[in-house]
Amino acid sequence: MMMERFSSFTTFYPYYLNEHRHPTCRRLHFIGSTLVLLAVLCAVCTGNMGWLMWAPVMGYGFAWLGHFGFEKNRPATFRFPLYSLMGDWVMYWQMLTGRIPF
Template sequence: MRLLGGDLRRDVLSKKSESFDAFWHHYLRDHARPGTRALHFFGTTVAVVSVVAAIVEFQPLLILAGVLIGYGFAWFGHFVVEKNRPSMIAHPFWSFAADLRMTWLWYAGRLGTELAAAGIAEMPDGAERAEARSD
């Protein structure tokens, strides 16, 4: 089964044995473009604020709205800006944790160090991606 230029079954099976640390670097490489990360930060912030508001206001539909909006922005970033497949297809729980970690590090001003450790130089949104990567 092919999805956006990748063999989905092979990708899912090969990633099942990774550690979260290895996945984290893979996740960051899948978010190399600043535009993709910005859309994730916005979407994740909307989702978190919606969950908190849903709890405070006793409005469970806000959770659904926040999650849909959050994933909408994130997936738009993958398909339009990054031109890749969201990582959550292979590892939904690790992707969720990695997204929260990436957003927290961005707010804390420490994401640059993690991006450098994953081998990511600032890539303009219009630049071509190098398809051959060593994972």
């Protein structure tokens, strides 16, 4: 099976959105990303960098629950880690601003 290649994030993002069609999967991504931001904020505000260890646990934990439990697909981050990370934050912003429904 030929693996898809993307020449830019712009060509990757439609694929990324297609992998996140289930509303619960998108919601879980949103929750996980919000918890990542809160962990970073706690680390900055308290000076306790131990909060940062929770950021990937929260971010990936909620996202993978969405993929394996609801979307029934393999997270794109396994094949396209940088583009997927970028896609997470673009999708997060678009959900926050109402461009993508929860």
